[in-house]
Amino acid sequence: MVAISQTGLPPKTRYAKVRSLHWVLICALVVCAGLSLQIGATDVQFTTILFKAASGQVLSPAEQVVFFDIRLPRLVMGCLVGAALAVSGAAMQGLFRNPLADPGIVGVGAGAGLGAIVAIVLGACLPLWIQEVTGNQLVPVAAFLAGWGSTLLLYRVSTRNGRTSVATMLLAGIALGALAGAISGILVYVADDRQLRDLTFWGLGSLAGASWAKIVAAGPMIFLSIAVASYLGRGLNGLALGEATAEHIGIDVQRLKSIAILTVAGATGAAVAVSGGIGFIGIVVPHLLRLATGPDHRTLLINAALVGAILLILADVIARVVIAPAELPIGIVTAVLGAPVFLWILLKRRGLVEL
């Protein structure tokens, strides 16, 4: 056997180095949060409010409304949605062993989109008691239920004898997506002009509707999902070696799959329900982190949550100021910024451009 003196000390692995990245990202998140509270359509400034609070002065009603009812809930919701989408993306990529998997791959996106369209177009036809229970939150509630429901359906379809086939899930997801698209098409066809406009804006995504009520509804689900997902790191690392090998090194693969799928459906469903279709976060964030710090899911999942929150807050700041006092749907910002960055990463990786 080779003497250990020849091999030297165990090398410091990327894992040990990357763990300290948490703190850097948390600091960055705090800075971005401050920026998000500072900048907006009105000239209410976070620094002024901090100064007033520190010196015991009373805030003006306008400042109270802008700060506590608009900017703060918007910031919290941006964090929640960004983190949920990025963690879900990282978890799905680990589960499907493919860096191009999207949180929507488990049917959440298609289902939630259909739910939203049904609520927008047919909401007025629903029984009165449903409309009373949901109030003006009918669209998010319907989107969440339909997103979660379609994932459960996909999960059932692709599970035989207690084993879930991710390949079947992928294919069945495409079929289900096409079906949801067709039904949506019918509803779009019968929708009136105002409904069409609502539909379009829902699909582009926005944090403009942020409210404490939505945060209370979606927050616990997203928090729980991220907390659960952050414990899937070791299992997903094992899964990178294939399902059989993961089982051989002691991972309960079926349990891992169920937990991953259900938490992703919960987090993505809640995020999509409150903010509409925000693209690219789920793919770009884990991909960037993998390039920067390696593919170890034990750090990737939690760092993805932080980077997802940071990016979505920044995107929201841009969405608010770029055409102030109006604002852009945030899905446009994430796509306009995300798509070129993603293409650049892809080309750079393939050595086609030297930047």
Add this chain to the structure above:
Amino acid sequence: MSFHARNIHVSYGHHQALAGVSLHAKAGEVTAIVGPNGSGKSTLLGAMTATLPYEGEVSLNGRSVAGQKPWELAAQRAVLPQASKLAFPFTVIEVVQIGLHAGTAGAQTDVPMHALARVGLSHYAHRNFQDLSGGEAQRVMLARVLAQVWAPVQAGTPRWLLLDEPVSSLDIAHQLQVIDIARDFAARGGGVIAVMHDLNLTALFADKVAILAAGKCLAVGTPTEVLQDDILSRTYGCTLRVCAPPGDERPYILPHAASA
């Protein structure tokens, strides 16, 4: 202590891959499974590792495998697959550490580096696994498997290495190195079960050989007992001559003609 498969049946659709095969492997020995392509060697290993559904009974160190949790089994045996694919760009050392999931030690120990050194690849620790050649990747996977069951005997219970064609993509020096590793593991009290193609290497390192053909076990015994002209020629459907060098009872096999 043993790894015991009794009366194993496995079917793929209508095709019966294994029809009532039994294998009794003892700790402290190297047991080789040989046979032609499609004879059910890897299927038998798959049943013993509960990778595929089977009928029959498999017991590990006296306890039935069915009903044991993956992490309980992983602490007792490690499995080297025929081919390995990796989904993300992990480094070599990270791949070996993944194998420690249910093992005796956490990822912070130096077991992964010892395991890499054992297969002669410690200088590759920070290379990207996906950039390695087929043979190098196979040796890294062997290191991962070794790290998982680093001590061949734990708390008085032997642990097991199940190797599916461990030398198939290796040059001759590394073939001999793998055989050395397996013999050493058995000599220190662990058990080794290996699916093999190379009959000469099998004769060199196995204590016991099981010959499979068409889903049935044709013969079991020491290499000298089992590796015989008539048995091999019947199994493989070609003419093989078994010889023994003077002063060495281990047989070696010469291919002779493509027909029996």
